[in-house]
Amino acid sequence: MLNYFKWIFWIFIVQFLLFNISAALYAYKFTKVYDAPIAGSVSGQTNVLNKTWRFFSGPLQRKMLSSPSPVFKYKTITFHTKNKLSLEAWFAQPDIASKGTVILFHGWLSNKSILLPEASEFIFQGYSVLLVDFRAHGNSQGHVTTIGVNEAEEVKLAWDFIKTKGEKNIILYGISMGAVAIAKAVGEFSLSPSGLILEMPFESMQSIIQGKARAQGFQNFVIKPFSFFVTFWMGVERGISALQHKTANYVSKINCPVLLQWGANDEYVLRNETEKIFNAIASKNKKIVVYENAGHESLLYNDPHQWRIETERFLKNINSGLPL
DSSP states (O other), X not given: OXXXXXXXXXXXXXXXXXXXXXXXXXHHHHTBOBSSOOTTOOTTOOSHHHHHHHHHHOOOOBOOOOOSOOSSOOEEEEEEOTTOOEEEXXXXXXXXXXXXXXXXXXXXXXXXXXXXXXXXXXXXXXXXXXXXXXXXXXTSOOSBOOTTSTTHHHHHHHHHHHHXXXXXXXXXXEETHHHHHHHHHHHXXXXXXXXXXXXXXXXXXXXXXXXXXXXXXXXXXXXXXHHHHHHHHHHHHHTSOGGGOBHHHHHTTOOSOEEEEEETTOSSSOHHHHHHHHHXXXXXXXXXXXXXXXXXXXXXXXXXXXXXXXXXXXXXXHHHXXXX
């Protein structure tokens, strides 16, 4: 009987070690972005063994350059982070007198060119726009992303650039990781925007890892413990507070008007996560809008009519000092 329990003990130890090795590898790859396509990628294979191997060994990801360029007149702006990374942004102004400036931030593994349709809409509404490539994304330098933790610095850099132009009416717009980075930056750097438009922000680092696993067909009994260990190792490897990366905590310091938008078919960010974030927003002047036919995607592309109505109303109300 004693030998039996010893075998069980050693099996448990070996499995625990293998589980942590897998989680550490996944954490490294989850935050690593490559410049070129990955040779030998199995992204097109969908059988159970390949899916399981991809899940436990980690994703292989590459940087998408910001293309195409805007069709409207723009200037290319360069920022530099505290660790000397060069970041690229596009700045454009409307032909008429500007009503303010909207700073746009893209999602994870995306880039600023993805937000050109949204930027064009804001220009049409009479606003200047600044579109920013996060580190390790688009035309910016770097190969490590922290999924919104250190990216809050980019929000501050863009904010400072617009403030130097004398702008007083600044609206921050972000999708997914961009929305989370905005929420973090507002409290961390004591920013005072006129309003925030946050689309599909994830609730925590663990929740976005779980969302990615759900999209691959894995269930919660597998992904919940795995996401915890991946997040833990992400913090160790990248020197960040990954386990404390929680959007609900960030928005509890936001007191300006907030428009929170989400798609009902979002498999990465669940309804209860979105409601938790909305309820945690400190501002009383807030509104949540659900796009019934949208997933984790451009809400403008999914339902341009609803998106235009909601954003135009939001901007009009905050400029007029009206409740949402």
